[in-house]
Amino acid sequence: MGRSARLAHLPYLLCLPGLFAAGVASATDYTLWIHGRTGGSAIGNYNDFTYFGPNDTPAGVNKKSVNWDGRSDVASQSGIVRSALDCFCTGENWCYVAVHSAGDMLMGYNLAHYGGTARPVTNAQPDASGVCTAGTGGTQTGWNIRWVRVAAGSSGGSELADIGAWTTSEPMVQQHKVSTARALYNHNDTRGIWFYRYAGAAGALYSFALPGQDDEVVAYHSSGGASGSGGSSLCNRRDWFCNDLTLGSGPNQGGRAKWSFHSVVFRDDGEDYGHYTRGSWSGITALVRQDMEAMAR
Template identity: 80%
Template sequence: MGRSARLALSLCLPGLFAAGLAGATNYTLWIHGRTSGGAIGDYNDFTYFGPNTTPAGVNKKSVNWDGRSGVASQSGIVRNALDCFCTGNNWCYIGVHSAGDMLIGYTLANYGATARPRTNAQPNTAGVCGAAAGGGTQAGWNIKWVRAAAGSAGGSELADIGAWTTSEPMVQQHKVATARALYNHNDTKNVWFYNYAGAAGTLYSFVLPGQDDEVVAYHSAGGVSGSGGSSFCNPGDWFCNDLTLGPGPNQGGRAKWSFHSVVFRDDGEDYGHYTGRNWGGITSLVRRDMEATAQ
């Protein structure tokens, strides 16, 4: 190749590189827990979590669902959001609270390898996006990771004792044995779940085994595997095994689900379950880490 040709190629490469990245955008999706959130289809309504003005990751979007129905019916709303913002050149960070953990886990396990439409990231009023230029499909979604605050994918003993309205399908699915059999929790399609477990529970501590945040115990918030719940605590508690940090087995040998890692364990017993509609409780730590790392 002659000198003039090499010079021409060197001048073209930056433009070609930029063209290859054109339209690539990162988004941060937030999936709320049980009870109503914002308007379904309105990705800018953060009523459940707190003020929309609070920083919570790059290009944040709220994935609102009805907060009561079962995961099979509500998974379609999650899939719409993932199709909108996590396909084509776009990538997503995902933050979830409580039952949002169950929703994203179910969706990945059952639909994470299916053909998904590449879209234009421009939702209509129903929260559905149109086809991207050139259209086409891809297998699954572009997800960097999931951060779960007080994740309830392992169920809650409060559902077992009927502490909540028992007619709600979501409550029925939160019975511990039911939640753990609802889908394959180990099948995350290789997406890492980073778990944050709070321990400031008091009101229902006599029902919830081990450490808890008043709604879910460590066995659920910490992504502990198995068909039933069990007691896990902070180091120094003589009456139950430790929930360990990282993805490795807990004290006593019980494993976490595959691609699940505990990144925060509430050793100081400072963080409760609820957001208080102000990004509060254990969610405050996920929001903080999203602001710092979801870029």
């Protein structure tokens, strides 16, 4: 359409305020944060960031904390995550998602199992339990998610669960055994949504049990999204006795591939970043928070 034709249509468009109210004006972006094991924040309260740090810390546009109990099995807690995704990531609304540790597993599980199902288009107004009612009464397939950023992702499991370093009766710990975690769902099935991964390497206490580089809880094979049914030893570039965890989505040194739509954007070559948030947006989460603040707009 030429400039004169566009101008000719302008008076007509200006007479249709509902056109904009139903379209661009109603669209809202949200940033969802999904915490890891142990929890600590109030389930259903999307404004409680106790697990991560102070609520008033910038961490992306319209940030919401998706709180689950931090100890039960993935299947029983996945509905809490789906409620949040239905609330904020349907209809005209889009989401940026950040996850820490076991939150990686919950997000991947939901996309693989439910990302192709019919989801209700809601009003983005949660009740006290964190559930939003249907807005238009319509449905859509899956959710509107721009990308997922992963701090210390444990979707590949942790050898600490295998050796019983944590309370072994806890369902979440049982599912973090390396072979169990990797068989829990199809990690390659992200519905085309990219998982951008941040791998810390300031491990110390349990490094004897974790292969290659680690952040004290998960090794690079997990935080770096290495595929396969078992763990592997992956390291930083200066380690001559261990294959490198490579940046990007390509295979690691030695040929070990990453899961589909998984890309390493930060590898802790300086061994500066640990696993824990310590209630102050600390550890490897600090880098994800900075990037969410800068890019989730």
